[in-house]
Amino acid sequence: MRKVGLLGGTFNPPHIGHLIIANEVKQVLGLDEVRLMPTAIPPHKHNPTDATPAQRLRMVQLAVEGADGLMESSFEIDRGGVSYTYDTMRALKEVEPETDFYFIIGGDMIDILPQWFQIEALCKLVTFVGVQRPGSSGEQSVIPVEFIDIPSIDLSSTMIRKRTEAGQSIQFLVPDPVISYIRQEGLYGSTTAKRRT
Ligand SMILES: Nc1ncnc2c1ncn2[C@@H]1O[C@H](COP(=O)(O)OP(=O)(O)OP(=O)(O)O)[C@@H](O)[C@H]1O
Numbered sequence: 001m002r003k004v005g006l007l008g009g010t011f012n013p014p015h016i017g018h019l020i021i022a023n024e025v026k027q028v029l030g031l032d033e034v035r036l037m038p039t040a041i042p043p044h045k046h047n048p049t050d051a052t053p054a055q056r057l058r059m060v061q062l063a064v065e066g067a068d069g070l071m072e073s074s075f076e077i078d079r080g081g082v083s084y085t086y087d088t089m090r091a092l093k094e095v096e097p098e099t100d101f102y103f104i105i106g107g108d109m110i111d112i113l114p115q116w117f118q119i120e121a122l123c124k125l126v127t128f129v130g131v132q133r134p135g136s137s138g139e140q141s142v143i144p145v146e147f148i149d150i151p152s153i154d155l156s157s158t159m160i161r162k163r164t165e166a167g168q169s170i171q172f173l174v175p176d177p178v179i180s181y182i183r184q185e186g187l188y189g190s191t192t193a194k195r196r197t
Pocket residue numbers: 007008009010011012017018021104105106107108109131132133134153154155156157158159
């Protein structure tokens with residue numbers, strides 16, 4: 001059986017927290033690969049209007065370029081609509097019945113896991129892997145989650161958007177090719193921030 005990690009997210013934009021989590025979990029669980037999979041429409045979040053699904057997918061591609069064992073997945077964006085993980089996993093299991101999937105979630109997600117669509121059936125399709133996130137409650141979940149100890153990273157896409165909007169540097173927080181893309185596309189108000197990032 002192949003062991004594949006999935007890090008689903010909005011990735012608006014991707015940041016080094018995403019890459020560190022994916023890489024740490026891959027190493028600790030001995031996964032063959034981890035796929036960063038941007039949602040089409042996120043189920044429990046405002047649908048981003050500042051970056052399109054195609055732009056978020058492109059940023060994820062640029063973020064994982066050259067990273068050993070990390071790759072992007074366009075599976076949810078290709079499907080379109082609201083990206084319920086249960087629907088995704090049922091579809092993925094049909095395409096790859098011989099793969100064991102490990103779905104990675106940060107501490108903030110663990111808190112709302114019981115409210116996910118078809119959560120009990122979903123638990124039979126994936127192993128949830130939890131990583132801590134500053135500001136979220138510790139390693140407790142009513143849903144079975146395998147917790148993994150990784151360096152805690154106090155970073156979010158919201159912080160990156162705010163810094164960009166304010167013309168502050170996002171260097172080292174976001175991979176360089178993604179920073180260039182953000183500028184090129186004028187995302188998050190970056191046209192005014194150009195000289196300072
Ligand atoms: N710094 C972090 N530490 C732990 N988990 C994280 C971190 N950043 C993101 N994650 C996890 O990665 C997944 C995808 O996150 P997402 O793309 O929504 O980024 P975000 O930083 O949470 O975005 P936003 O600030 O826009 O809400 C989620 O499971 C989230 O909990």
